Amino acid sequence: MKKRIALFLAIAMIVTLLAGCGGGTSSTPSSAPASGEGSGSSAQPVGTDKLVIWSYMNEGEPISTWEQSIVDAYSAEYPDVEVEIVFCGREIASQFQTKLNDKEADDFPDIIIQNTGVLAPLAQEGLFEPLDEALTTPAYDQDKTWGETFIPNLMESMKINGVSYFIPESMYTHGFFYDAAMFRELGLEVPNTWDDLMDVCETLKENGIAPVTLDGTTDLYNEWWFIRFAERLTTMEKIHAAAKGDAAFADEPAFLKAAQYVATFSENGYFQDGAAGSVFPAAQALFTQGKAGLLFCGAWIPTEMASQTPPEMEMKMFALPELPDSVSPWHEEIWSNAAGITVDGKNKENAINFLKIFSSMGVQEGLTALKNPSPLVGGPATQELDQIENIVNNATSISGNYGDLQQYGDWFVNVLGPLSTQLINGAITPETFITQLDTDTAAFYQ
Template identity: 30%
Template sequence: MKKRMLAIVLTAAAMLTMAACGQGTPSGSPSGASENGKGNADSDVTVVKWFASRPVDGEIDLTMREIAEQYGKEKGGKWKIEVETTADRPSYLQKLKTLIAGGQMPDIIDIDADPYCQELVDAGYLVDVKKFLQDEGLYDRFYPTALRYQEFTDGSMYTLPLEYHVEMIWYNKDIFKENGVEVPKTMDEWLDVCRNLKDNGITPISVDGIDRWPVQRYIAMMPFRMTGNEYIINLRDGKASMGDETGRQAVEFLQEIGQYFNEGFGATDYATAQSMFLDGKSAMYYIGDWEQAAMLEAYNAGKVDYFYLPTAEGAKTGANEFCVNSGIGMAFNTQTFDAKTKDFIKYVIENYGKIYAGRMQMSPIKTELPGDIQFTDLYLRIREDMEKTGENFLKPWDTYLDVDTNTVMQDNMLLLAAGDMTVDDFIKIVDDAIASNVK
């Protein structure tokens, strides 16, 4: 019944799929064994299909392809993985919904632990990853925070992490020194630093507004300091308002710090925001450790450094608690998660850490660093930081909110940060969206 309910929601997408494929597969039915190569009488090769949403030739993509190739060779060529990648997330999700509605769900998909993922879980589509890891004795192989990030608020987990990150504020050391400002320890001090820099004709912060999520990090900062993730969970569930004390504080903080973003930030893309910072055209830039390679030359030259999210008076979370995430996870089709697929995933967990770390990336799987690779001082420093993070971590708001509410928030927060919307108007728009979409 649950699968049929999900199929009804996606009827239009299903009709498009069937028309395009010329198939009459019932909407919402599981993908057939002959489609993924398992149990196919015409072939003795096991083919696993992974529909991915990660950069082609990115570190995860390269690592997984290397492991899959190695695994296939060990299986005598009787196993292979087919990867289809759509890196643009909105396009990926649209296609994923179409595939699932048309009974064409791949063996492996990429998905966040968000409301749509919960729909798939409720409909019985996804494997209980926590149970799988525990049953196989693999749960403790991962860093606890990397797994907790993948959990729903009830503690269940249906996605497997392939990455592990901390997010920080990078800053230009020369600009700070020349303008007599120091690394801020509190949120108020951070705003003071921004104010002093702007008064001296410096652009304090460069921001990628086109992708929205970098701006959304800022509105989440004060609520995280004061409540952990409690506020956003209550907001999502309709138990809190953006007009509550914590919500209003968040909105006012974004409006205030927004005046220190680069001019035209709403039309600034990822590469431009980063280039502004590295070219010395802005003093600070918020981004995660995944960009350490881009920062390395300037860091080694003593030009840039980083600090983590400042604290706040009366905060519930500590200085060693900030945005730590393990990114989009892998989820598995319950209909095709057979012994061969399980064996491959166990093989991934056994081999992933060293290969991924060898590409100067932080692995969610505990592993000793390969001794034949010279790791940078920056990498080792960040890795040490990650070992010292606290139990709380800022989980991005777009993983909590339904897609409609999130779109409303992301579109209007650009106006708020640019000074083109009032605090009260923003509060009302978001509250109205939540009221319309809360379940």
């Protein structure tokens, strides 16, 4: 258990950069469903004990205001249940570790809301309730089962050993952001193939626009490039075998191909001048300023950059285009911030009732107003992410963010991260990258 908790905290540190996605705009969320709305209204509260909810948000952030509105809606629906939501902030991981030593406390959390990458190791340890049976029961405000309301590939990506433990708050994937207005002005089409993408980059470069913006000092984002190309070119089983030290990266030719694809961008001068020394979040600012044509990142960008996005910019997103030698031509990463019910919580049925409202169609407009992508089938889409459901539904294979490699903790941070930064900045060749990756991985596991 101690080893798993240590990994839990390591992953929590990794996702700190990502955890704020969804908290970057001051839009006011719409009201939650009125009392009595939907099929969930006939459910009866179980007991009168306090329902304790822990959120990764800080009090006053837009998402925390939205979550509080759901608490208010639940309290109106179930007035006999006392509800307390605690906005723990990004240190929720360490707080829960401490609380595990006091499971009988009245304020032990029944529900925890956090990134699935942080929660998954605890579910593997049996600290969260399986929800498969609950997902077969009626949804709150739709004529479907609860499970049928969610985008299928999202729910599949969150499963652990085939079991569902989490209810998504939102849905994220990864790809290229662009300005549709800029594309129209330059006569560019959204690229579907690698050659199309190279043509877009050349046109942008010819027009004095940096094709792609990059923070070359940010290992966490730089290693995403190698992972995303590798996911398309080989299987997840081979990626994880190499990451665990059970196989050599050099023995799978697809890894060298992935590194060569990444190196293409620096070799062709497709990153902005000074990209190697750029510090987060400078690259995102260059993109919203129109000084770069493409930004390769996760679907929280519209939220994170809302205050810096000019009104004339038509931000949109497209998937990494198809590669000619791909094994899975449209492998996509799908993940979410999500809620789980703790196995040691005292109000499991009340917690399920809460999560049905939490994930109902009636509260989605409030989430969309914050530019957070909806996890529901046919849920309202933000203008910038109007293609995200298509991207997810068209995936030929799926994984969590970073291909679920964050579970390898220190290897992910201290081996893959620094080498990926050297690769993308052109400091080492693809061949040296693979050789050094094998050397450093072997040393790490020894």
